[in-house]
Amino acid sequence: MNHIKKIVLLILGLGFLGCTGTRPEEKQALLISASYHGDIETVNRLIAEGVDVNARMGKDGIFALQAAANQNQIAVAEALLNAGADIHLLSSTLWSAMAEACYEGHINIVYLLVEHGVNLEQKVTSNISTVLSIAASQGHADIVSYLLQKGANVNDPDKDGWTALHYAVRNESLETAKILIVNNANINAKDKAGKSPFMLAAQSANVEMLTYLQSQKADISAKDKAGGNALFYACGGGNIENVKFLLEAGLDINSRDKNLWTPLAVAVKQGQFSIVKYLIEKGAEIDPPDTTGWTPLFHACREGHYEIAKYLVEKGANINRTSIHQVTPLMLAAHEGNLDIVKMLVEKGANVHAKDEDGWKAIDSARAAKHTHIVNYLKQF
Known part of the structure; x- marks a missing residue:
């Protein structure tokens, strides 16, 4: 993680690296930096001097074992663990070495951490995730497979309800998704x-993931709490192949969510012209x-x-349709400063004299939003 590198650089900037001072915070800073850089000799010396191996530093509260884990410093990590490093210690941002x-x-x-008895169900990070979800989020299929072999809970959700499979799919890691589903x-x-x-998967650029999930009996008609199905996500995500796949799979092109939005409305709002067509x-x-x-049309304007x-x-x-508040597409375009759309609507017959409630x-609307160029254009009518 970049935050560790930044803090180590801060330590260097403070002049702690290579210092011979006796202040505990200097030696703690040196231990973290040495752990990050794999300086086992310095790490062993500081351990022998009794430096606190669990000291945390900086705004993010990083610690030596975390720094070693971040940089794959195996010898350092083992030395720290043998010296009593807390395998479950968390930084201020709730990151552990694992x-x-x-x-x-x-x-x-x-x-190494599993051999030393790390708890695979410990919740970490601001999302309150498991380490399995973290590995899945980065597409590390080998680690995901190993953690599952060691008994990690495949369906343990984070604070937002995301499971490891959610993360694997968002990462577009088909191999990881397959491992999770098999387990x-x-x-x-x-x-x-x-x-x-x-x-x-529908929202991503990976139609292969969609195909695989469907083959594994995913509910393609499922709706979220707003009433939107996968087609809504595909239209917002911009992958036309996903849209084609879902329509061929039987999803209704005129599906409505709870606010009566349609897939077309989503595609328009997100500017997905090829999907709109x-x-x-x-x-x-x-x-x-x-x-x-x-x-x-309101969204486009x-x-x-x-x-x-x-x-x-x-x-x-x-073009002259009104909302429940009597707003027209022309009013929206004028308020947002979209002169090209304003001109097009007027040329196509939009009523410039229509009034809202x-x-x-x-x-x-243009005047209130201080779009003088549009005010000047509309004055002629």
Whole structure:
């Protein structure tokens, strides 16, 4: 982790490295730096002098065993453990030596720590994760396999409900995902937002992961707590191959979540033009309103996606549709300063005199947002 390198550099900057002073903090700093750099001679000397091997330093509270694990310094780690280093000590950011080894992929350090009795179920990091999830998050399949052999809980979630499989899928590590599933990972586990590994795969650029998860009986129709299915994630993620795969697998192109958003609305908001075109070509509704009365065109106008807005209008989107607050796409474009969209809408027949529920026109929205260039353009109408 970069935070360890930064603190070691701080130690160097303070002039502690190579110091011969007697202050405990100087020697503790030197021990951490020597552990990081693999200076076993200095480490052994400091241990013999009685330096606290569990001392923590810096804002992040790093310690010698953590520094050694981060840099794969096996001899140093063993010396520290034999000198009484606390194998479960946590930094101020809740990182342990085992967490460092699993994150960095240092399997020999992992072997050493397991031999010394490390608790594989200790919760670490700000996410309150297991070391299995940390290894999975980095795609370290060898460490994941070893930890499972040693009894790590394959389905233990972090504070957000993510399991090791969630992390492996997000990392797009197919090998790691396969190992976890073979070892009984819950393929349909949901986090606190209702998101499953399959949804994460849909959001990624890896259609091979989607194919594999489907072959292992993942629930492709599962919905998150907002009511969105994997197609919503694919449309937001931008991989058109995933979108094609999911539609061919039977997901409804006009699916609605709890706010009545559709996959098309998600694709439009995220600026995924190729997906927008594909969905419409495959029969997606152009103007499905959500609970606020917004259609996909509203999102294009607000986000400034000119080409998408133009395409939607050309395909028949209603440019004068109003939201439940009587807001029009033109008002949104004006408020956000999107002059190219404003001009296009006006040229296509948008009503420049339409008023929202507060009596504001598009020009008023532009004026309130201090978009003088749009105010000047709309004055002529």
